[in-house]
Structure formats: C-alpha cells, structure tokens
Amino acid sequence: MKDKPIALKFSGVSFSYAHLDVLSDVTFHFHSGEFIALVGPNGSGKTTLLKLILGLEEPTSGTIELLGHSPKRSRSLIGYVPQHVSYDPSFPISVGEVVRMGMVESRKRYRTSHGEAVMKALTQVEMETLVNRPYSELSGGQRRRVLVARALVGEPAMLVLDEPTANMDRESERRLYHTLSALKGETTILIVTHDMSQVSALVDRVFCIDALSETTGSRTVVQHPLEDVDDTTKRVLHDTAIPADQCWQEVRNG
C-alpha cells in the first residue's frame, strides 16, 4: 500500500473560524486504494476537515495535497456523498437525473452516453429498477444510496462519504457496505463517522479527531490501531495512539 501514490496528505494544517480555533497542526496521509475511517464526536470538526479536503474552506496555515494537487484542482476527481442534501421535496427530479448530476462539469452539457453510466452506477447500489422513480418518493436509506450512485457515476479516484449510515435502516446499511466492499482496493475510500468505538471490517486504518487540547483550544488528528471483532466489525483501540503520519505497513509491522 505504501508503494502506491499518496491520495491525501495534510501537513501541519490549522484552521480557525473568525474567533474559534477548530483544528491545529493536523498532519496525516493515506495512500491510493486504502479504506480509511475518520472518526470523531459530534462538533469535533469532522465537517470542517471534510470541507478542507473538498476545497470548500482554505486552511489558516499548512498545506493539503489531494491526489497530487491542491483540493480545488483535484476535487472533481472525488465522488462526494454528503450526509444529507437540504433537499426541497417539491423539486421535480427522477432518481436517474440525480445520479446523472454526478457527471456535471462547469461548462459541458449532458451526453446521451451518460445514460449507460447512470444505469451502471445504479446497478452498483442495487437500485437500477428505480431509475425513473421520482426522487421524493424514496425512503431516506434509498436516497442515500442514490447519492452514493451519484458519487460513483463519474468513476472517481476517491470516494468520500460523510456519515453514510446515519439514520439508515439495517437493510440499506448492509447493501451500502456490500457496494463499498466491491470497490475496496480499486477506489480510495474515506468514511467520516461519529461512531468512535467500532468501524466496518472493511476499514484499513482509522484516524481520530483528538480531544480538545487545553493549551491550544483546538483539536488535532491521531491514529489508533484496530482489532478484529467479527466478520463485519473492527474495534478502535483508543488507548494506543500511533503517529498520524505513519503508514499502513509501518503500523502493521509495529
């Protein structure tokens, strides 16, 4: 994994809103093909970190390299699945049209060939039969899977999912992880979640947004080892901290 190119690299990144320090001296990286979980309690700065990765916010200091370039330049290579879309239920749109949106570019029009890609992405999330269904008629879990298909349709180099299983029914969750397991190794995957204790067995490494530092008044990112619980789950060992900048193989070999 270490031989593969670096997918995301934070070097000494700090970020603050007007009068509020959120993150300080965040340094970590992971490689292409890794399945990473970023965990932290609610309000710890996960969304801020995500916005920095997507180039929606600029760091106060330090540098972020996403797929070899600045986030703003590379972000269109990311398949982004937001936690929720502040979505107007009266917006007239079909499932297929929401997925097609994953291929929108700043100037180009949609092409007819996009239809095949839409069907392929919907098949990946096992929702191909619902392509013409109005998006507003779906359940919450189904909508989330449509958003995953929207992220997959452009065949992204990296998939970023914000709290993908929050408020999701068991069946939808199982199907989502089934989709992700098929992508593991091929596509770099970053999952952001507030569940600190355990993560999916698919996860290779976990980064945790640390407790609030009394000296800096902000938080940083640390890495914790994982322990297998069963076929579907791994436990995060919070007692042990590994330097966040250490790679997967180095972590494994101790």
Added chain:
Amino acid sequence: MGNIASFFSALFSPDFPFVRNAFFAGALSSILFGLLGSVVTVKRIASLAGAISHAVLGGIGIALYLSATGKVPHLSPMVGAIIFALLSALLIGTASLKSKQREDTVIQAIWAIGMSIGVLFMAKTPGYSDPSSYLFGNILLISAQDLWLLLALDIVVIILISRFYAQLEATAFDEEFAQVRGIPTQAVFLVILAVTAIAVVLLQTFVGIVMVIAMLTLPAGTAGFSAKNLAMMMVSSTIYSFIFSTAGLAAGWAFDAPVGAMVVVIAGLFYLGMLLFNALKKRRRRS
C-alpha cells in the same frame, strides 16, 4: 359571454392595437414567467426576486426625473430601471452570499429603500407621473419597443437555459455538490438574479412591479404539482402562464378591470385549487 366574444373581435380589430400589444406582451412574458419562474422556485429565491422587483421602482423614478428635468434628456424609464435593477440584484445577491445572519434585514431594507426612492423622485418630477401604472401594470402603455425587448430577452433566456441546463439543475438541487464538481455556484446565482432583475423590468409593463413576483411563482408552483423534472416544469409553467395571461386579459376586457390584477387572481385561484385537489387526493390515497 358576449363580452368575451367582443374581446376576440377586439384582438383582431385594427381599431384596438393596444389589445393586440397586450396579447403579445402576455405571450412573450409567459416564456419568462415559465422559465425564470421555475428557476426562482427550485432555487428557492422567490423572496430575493420579490425584493429586486420592488426596488426597481427606484430606477424608474430616477430615470423619469432625469429625463423630465432635462438633466439626461430622452432617458427612457426602462434604461434607468434596468440599471437600478442590476444594482439591486448585485446588492441583494452579495448580501445573501456574505451576510447570512442579516440577510433578511438587508434584503427588506433594499426593497423598501428602492421603492421609496422611486416615490420621492416621481413626486419631484415635473408634469404628471403616476407610480400606480408601474406598480400594477398598464396595458395601454405597452409599446412595440417593449415587445421587441421582451422577445430579445426570451431568446437570451432560452439560449442560456438550454446551454447551461445541467449546471442550473445541479446548483438548484445541491449547491455544495455542484461546487465540488467545479461549477462556479456563486456566479451562477448572481447571473440568475441579474437576468431575473432585467426580466422584472420588462415584465412590469404587463402585470406591474407588485404582481411580477406572483407570476414568477404561481405558474411554476402549479406546474410543480405534475412535472416530473425541471425541464417539464419549465414547459408546463410557460403554458400555464400563457393561459392565465390570456384569460386575465379577456376577463379584464370583459369586466373593464385592471388586467395585471385579473391575471394574478386567476393564477392564484388556479394554484390554490390545485393545492386543495392534491391535498385531498393524498388524503384519499392514505385512507
């Protein structure tokens, strides 16, 4: 019934050119009502469009004053209104993007200040200038030039929407995602406001400043009950607008009543009727 028949004979009679002008103004306005109204509705910026449309009166007032006092001879109120509309669109757009907490206050202030400037300048304009024809529309004032301008803006809006439909749909549905995909969402937002502002100036001749916003929301809202996607919403909203405009014009003629108000009342009643019908249908489906 006889009155309605007399409307149609007036429509084709050379003795009443203003009826024909009003009919064409209604038809050309319907395209803007339908297309821009759908965008305003799905982008949820009806309140911003409402503020811009009212602030436009300031520009009309200033232009009338400058022209009548000879300071800028032959300045058309339309030109003043367009400049003012673009300025207020820029101000309101920037306020919406930058000051999220005070957005409402700033927008309401621009709305009120714009209208007040209009009233003040009109009061000081030599001769008679009546704000009510701008506020509520006056089909007698529709000129051939207005029709050409409406046609030109129709063409521009059709080209812009068909060219940038994908980007428009994405920013309206999920702005953050669109931004990640590299779409300049803030620029798209400001362009929508600017085009809406110019449209409001041209559309006020038909229904008036106060009622423009009703026609930018009611036909699109009515279309929203049955449309499967944004494109379909735009087309059916245009058709609804045309029906409401023509019906309003005919009813205005038949009852000797202001056309702008008639159009809005018809559109509003139809929308409320559809709302009730859909609510009953949903309830019946549940039980």
